[in-house]
Amino acid sequence: MPAAKIKTADKKYRDILFEVKDQIAWVTINRPRVLNAFREQSLDEMIDALKTTREDPSIVCAVITGAGEKAFSAGGDFYAMKRLNFTNAYMWNDRMLGVAMTIRGLPIPVVAMVNGWCMGGGHELALWCDLVIASENAVLGQTGAKVGACPTVGATQYLPRIIGERLAREMIFCARRFPAKEAAEIGLINKCVPQKDLVKETLKWCETMKGHSALTLRMTKRSLNFESDNLYSSWQHGMELLAHVWGSDEAKEGMDAFLAGRKPDFQQFRMRDKKELERYVQGYERDENTPPAMRGNGASRSEPQNTQSARRKPSKQIRERTTRA
Numbered sequence: 001m002p003a004a005k006i007k008t009a010d011k012k013y014r015d016i017l018f019e020v021k022d023q024i025a026w027v028t029i030n031r032p033r034v035l036n037a038f039r040e041q042s043l044d045e046m047i048d049a050l051k052t053t054r055e056d057p058s059i060v061c062a063v064i065t066g067a068g069e070k071a072f073s074a075g076g077d078f079y080a081m082k083r084l085n086f087t088n089a090y091m092w093n094d095r096m097l098g099v100a101m102t103i104r105g106l107p108i109p110v111v112a113m114v115n116g117w118c119m120g121g122g123h124e125l126a127l128w129c130d131l132v133i134a135s136e137n138a139v140l141g142q143t144g145a146k147v148g149a150c151p152t153v154g155a156t157q158y159l160p161r162i163i164g165e166r167l168a169r170e171m172i173f174c175a176r177r178f179p180a181k182e183a184a185e186i187g188l189i190n191k192c193v194p195q196k197d198l199v200k201e202t203l204k205w206c207e208t209m210k211g212h213s214a215l216t217l218r219m220t221k222r223s224l225n226f227e228s229d230n231l232y233s234s235w236q237h238g239m240e241l242l243a244h245v246w247g248s249d250e251a252k253e254g255m256d257a258f259l260a261g262r263k264p265d266f267q268q269f270r271m272r273d274k275k276e277l278e279r280y281v282q283g284y285e286r287d288e289n290t291p292p293a294m295r296g297n298g299a300s301r302s303e304p305q306n307t308q309s310a311r312r313k314p315s316k317q318i319r320e321r322t323t324r325a
Helices: 040-055 089-105 121-128 155-163 165-173 180-185 195-210 214-224 232-245 249-260 267-285 305-312 316-324
Strands: 006-008 016-021 024-029 061-066 071-073 110-114 117-119 131-135 139-141 177-179 191-193
Touching: 016 040, 024 040, 040 061, 040 089, 061 071, 061 195, 071 110, 071 121, 089 121, 089 232, 110 121, 110 195, 117 121, 121 139, 121 155, 131 180, 131 195, 139 180, 155 165, 155 232, 177 180, 180 191, 191 195, 249 267
Parallel strands: 024 061, 061 110, 071 117, 110 131, 117 139, 131 191
Antiparallel strands: 006 016, 016 024, 139 177
């Protein structure tokens, strides 16, 4: 038989590679210089490429991976995220949600083929996929707490359901990382394989699904997604929480520290907030929560001072009328 032709998308992408080969769509984040960290353009291109699979019913499944051997994806590019704030947060958050909903909405299974680092938003990308296979050198983790970001677009929703509530909280609060072998043991991924066998083992999955009913795959994926689809409101909630984080002092400190190769100083914000609360309490004790004329004279905060005086001492007119009577 002649070798199968490689069908490549007509569109030219800058941040990803996309091809369809032997009925399998391959989406590769092609930014190895930054460990395949993604920016807005990367997210746009992933959405576009994945949606094109709907135009070819012969495609069995899609595989998402990262270029090179060092990383699947290190998550969001800090040079992109440092530009975010509450005003423009939706420009990033909506794109993240767009990739997630595209993956979950496709009528075909989507496989995350993980090699090397799979961290933060990169790990959320893997969580959105239907199946995850990783090489032995892969490390998966949520680092948001270390860099002043929040994994609220998938991780806080899915991790408790996948690995359990306690382990999910440890993974997020303590930024715990899991080597691929351990990740397979706790159910965070489906399978851990030697690095040299990663593509071969991924293709085995794809070939297996190629022999299965496309209609069954489509319907069962939709059914399997039913419960977690009900978490959509939590995603919206999570994106709004994240909008408040972008541009915050803590987010800036976390990302600046990472880029500078130093340890972030988050303690300064705890001490700042402590002082702010102390000022509030001192103001409470000094009656600063009442008009200036009413402070420090024992008057009730809920009624005017002259009313208090009137209650303590009858007016001259009242005393005179009482004497005449």
